[in-house]
Amino acid sequence: xxxxxxxxxYKRAYEQSVAHPEDFWSEIAxxxxxxxxxxxxxxxxxxxxxxxxxxxxKMNITENCIDxxxxxxxxxxxxxxxxxxxxxKARMITYQQLHDEVCKVSNVLKSHGVxxxxxxxxxxxxxxxxxYAVLACARIGAVHSVVFAGxxxxxxxxxxxxxxxxxxxxxxxxxxxxxxxDLKKIVDEAVDKCPSVEKVLxxxxxxxxxxxxxxxxxxxxxxxxxxxxxxxxxxxxxxxxLFILYTSGSTGKPKGMVHTCxxxxxxxxxxxxxxFQYQPGQIFWCTADIGWVTxxxxxxxxxxxxxxxTVIFEGIPSWPDQGRFWQAIERHKVNTFYTAxxxxxxxxxxxxxxxxxxxxxxxxxxxxxxxxxxxEAWQWYNKNIGKEKCPIVDTWWQTETGGIMISPIANVTxxxxxxxxxxxxxxxxxxxDEKGNEISGNGIEGRLAIKFPWPSIARTIYxxxxxxxxxxxxxxxGMYFTGDGxxxxxxxxxxxxxxxxxxxxxxxxxxxxxxxxxxxxEHKAVCETAVVGFPHDIKGQGVYAFVICYEKPKDEExxxxxxxxxxxxxxxxxxxPDKIQFVSGLPxxxxxxxxxxxxxxxxxxxxxxxxxxxxxxxxxxVDEITRGALG
Ligand code: WTA
Numbered sequence: 331x332x333x334x335x336x337x338x339x340y341k342r343a344y345e346q347s348v349a350h351p352e353d354f355w356s357e358i359a360x361x362x363x364x365x366x367x368x369x370x371x372x373x374x375x376x377x378x379x380x381x382x383x384x385x386x387x388k389m390n391i392t393e394n395c396i397d398x399x400x401x402x403x404x405x406x407x408x409x410x411x412x413x414x415x416x417x418x419k420a421r422m423i424t425y426q427q428l429h430d431e432v433c434k435v436s437n438v439l440k441s442h443g444v445x446x447x448x449x450x451x452x453x454x455x456x457x458x459x460x461x462y463a464v465l466a467c468a469r470i471g472a473v474h475s476v477v478f479a480g481x482x483x484x485x486x487x488x489x490x491x492x493x494x495x496x497x498x499x500x501x502x503x504x505x506x507x508x509x510x511x512d513l514k515k516i517v518d519e520a521v522d523k524c525p526s527v528e529k530v531l532x533x534x535x536x537x538x539x540x541x542x543x544x545x546x547x548x549x550x551x552x553x554x555x556x557x558x559x560x561x562x563x564x565x566x567x568x569x570x571x572l573f574i575l576y577t578s579g580s581t582g583k584p585k586g587m588v589h590t591c592x593x594x595x596x597x598x599x600x601x602x603x604x605x606f607q608y609q610p611g612q613i614f615w616c617t618a619d620i621g622w623v624t625x626x627x628x629x630x631x632x633x634x635x636x637x638x639x640t641v642i643f644e645g646i647p648s649w650p651d652q653g654r655f656w657q658a659i660e661r662h663k664v665n666t667f668y669t670a671x672x673x674x675x676x677x678x679x680x681x682x683x684x685x686x687x688x689x690x691x692x693x694x695x696x697x698x699x700x701x702x703x704x705x706e707a708w709q710w711y712n713k714n715i716g717k718e719k720c721p722i723v724d725t726w727w728q729t730e731t732g733g734i735m736i737s738p739i740a741n742v743t744x745x746x747x748x749x750x751x752x753x754x755x756x757x758x759x760x761x762x763d764e765k766g767n768e769i770s771g772n773g774i775e776g777r778l779a780i781k782f783p784w785p786s787i788a789r790t791i792y793x794x795x796x797x798x799x800x801x802x803x804x805x806x807x808g809m810y811f812t813g814d815g816x817x818x819x820x821x822x823x824x825x826x827x828x829x830x831x832x833x834x835x836x837x838x839x840x841x842x843x844x845x846x847x848x849x850x851x852e853h854k855a856v857c858e859t860a861v862v863g864f865p866h867d868i869k870g871q872g873v874y875a876f877v878i879c880y881e882k883p884k885d886e887e888x889x890x891x892x893x894x895x896x897x898x899x900x901x902x903x904x905x906x907p908d909k910i911q912f913v914s915g916l917p918x919x920x921x922x923x924x925x926x927x928x929x930x931x932x933x934x935x936x937x938x939x940x941x942x943x944x945x946x947x948x949x950x951x952v953d954e955i956t957r958g959a960l961g
Contacts, residue, residue, distance in 0.1 A: 331361040333603050334739055347755040355785055359596045363398050364389045365565050374783045376808050379799040381783045382569050383593035390563035391595045392469040395634035399425045407639045411458045412658050414505045414645030423458055430559035435466035437557040442529045444497055446471030446564055451495040453477045455504035456644040459533050460620050463499045471564035475574040478621030479504055481902040483519035489576050490524045492586055497529045503536035507649035514540040568592025574792045575623055577729040578842035580832040586792030587729050593785030594732050601734040602632030605723050606666050606695055607741055615641035616668040623729040624699055647673050653684035660688040668697035670838040674707045676868045685714050695740045696722045700838035701870045702826055708747040726750035726826045732786025736824050749823045758782040761818055762806050777830055778816040779809040834863030834871045839904050849900040853893050855879050860916050860924050864933035872908035874933035883912055909960045915951040932959050
């Protein structure tokens with residue numbers, strides 16, 4: 331495939347991708363290994379939320395990510411595993427070893443009855459075995475559903491049940507900083523509520539020796555010792571399911587986004603090589619968790635499809651100290667470092683001495699993803715980490731888009747801090763006004779939609795195509811709606827301004843306000859809740875909850891703590907409210923709809939202009955809420 335390396339290339343590629351999208355993507359797809367070539371590149375109908383790419387094509391993504399590299403790079407490191415504890419030794423896994431381990435896990439899965447099309451839930455810490463597990467599912471055609479190992483038993487059970495998973499792959503526990511989390515205990519609690527689960531495979535990570543249920547639970551190492559290191563890759567149709575990944579929705583129920591094999595592989599492989607201008611031999615580190623889409627696409631599938639060396643980091647940025655990332659960059663001579671604004675903002679708070687201790691001269695390219703990066707964080711990143719020599723690619727995309735959509739191309743696009751800049755070739759954005767008309771020209775602002783399909787667009791919400799259609803394809807007729815707002819400046823640069831729906835992004839994690847409200851309502855003292863986001867220095871957005879109790883709370887602080895614990899137990903610690911204000915009522919319209927606009931203003935600390943409140947059922951409630959606002 332031709333990789334854009336100048337602005338003139340970009341313009342040419344972009345124009346071709348709009349004029350002849352099928353030829354454009356077909357040429358890129360030809361650089362991958364197919365067992366059978368496709369008959370037709372694309373079929374689509376956005377009105378019915380239907381998209382298919384590379385129809386009739388047969389392939390297996392693991393042959394593209396592993397087998398095809400063996401002739402040339404069997405001994406090259408595929409994965410560098412950096413443990414959370416810097417005192418422990420890193421592990422280097424070559425492409426040959428990756429092949430063997432993935433095949434062994436594949437054989438273990440098969441020996442436990444997992445077949446093509448079966449769903450497998452993966453709930454594991456960031457260890458190499460997590461990568462093997464994901465790739466093993468892909469190899470045998472099982473559909474992986476990775477659930478971030480910070481979710482509670484209840485959230486895990488919901489996701490397992492929604493997908494009807496047959497097997498769960500987990501570990502006894504995980505290290506988080508110097509703390510241990512008992513994952514197996516959480517899995518046991520979840521699986522009790524999951525009738526579809528037949529087997530649980532458990533890796534030992536924290537040596538906690540949890541109890542094992544005979545006939546259901548199996549020890550990872552014992553099973554691996556019996557497994558063969560070869561396993562034929564299943565022939566997959568381009569449109570067969572590769573994975574399900576849950577993301578928060580505006581209603582309480584998470585959405586199981588479905589990605590398929592062929593288009594996802596092509597888009598993720600292409601964008602990895604283009605955006606990061608990957609060169610053979612380079613070391614690439616994306617700090618996301620594999621439990622999120624960024625980890626799927628740019629720790630595993632993207633880099634491995636390009637034959638890169640990818641880093642998997644088990645730890646957290648602040649333990650043992652705020653220098654942990656920089657230490658690991660020095661240790662492994664990382665060339666490209668891809669992280670989230672929330673991590674940058676939190677590290678920016680500490681002394682630059684934590685950065686200056688380390689040699690970061692191997693760095694060539696920096697990236698950012700997950701939420702809008704504010705200019706201050708961008709400048710800090712540029713100055714202290716990139717030493718003003720490394721371009722920062724601010725990549726905009728979503729779980730639903732599968733891969734990067736709008737982003738600078740490293741060393742090609744002239745950068746503007748906090749701008750995701752231009753759409754990649756193959757991506758056709760549109761900025762829409764509230765009435766649903768496309769706004770043309772530059773120097774404008776509106777809602778971001780996409781007019782034409784790209785290969786890694788999610789195909790559906792698992793088990794609920796109607797919901798998929800409603801959420802993404804009914805706001806703007808014939809277009810995919812992203813849920814984000816954006817600006818396009820005078821030079822045509824895009825700046826993503828954030829969500830325009832009821833999703834808030836806390837430390838890069840998408841959370842539905844309804845999901846948190848439902849969790850808070852589970853507390854027996856709580857009658858009704860409204861949750862909104864508010865600007866937070868480190869997390870980007872924080873969670874602000876307005877809570878009505880049945881009785882006036884006697885000890886507000888104690889109740890706040892209990893509510894936080896309830897949310898932590900039901901969803902996971904990431905969703906805990908930062909601020910809880912007890913109120914006697916909520917600003918509701920006569921039709922009973924909560925006017926969140928007002929609550930957002932209160933949460934932002936800006937009550938100077940609350941707009942028209944006359945349509946409220948009880949306008950006096952606004953005064954009470956404003957008076958009690960938490961600073
Ligand atoms: C936000 C993560 C601004 C956006 C890959 C999007 C961003 C949501 C950026 C998807 C960026 C992601 N600039 N906002 N560079 N990247 N977002 O599904 O609101 O976890 O809709 O996918 O994150 O989050 P998700």
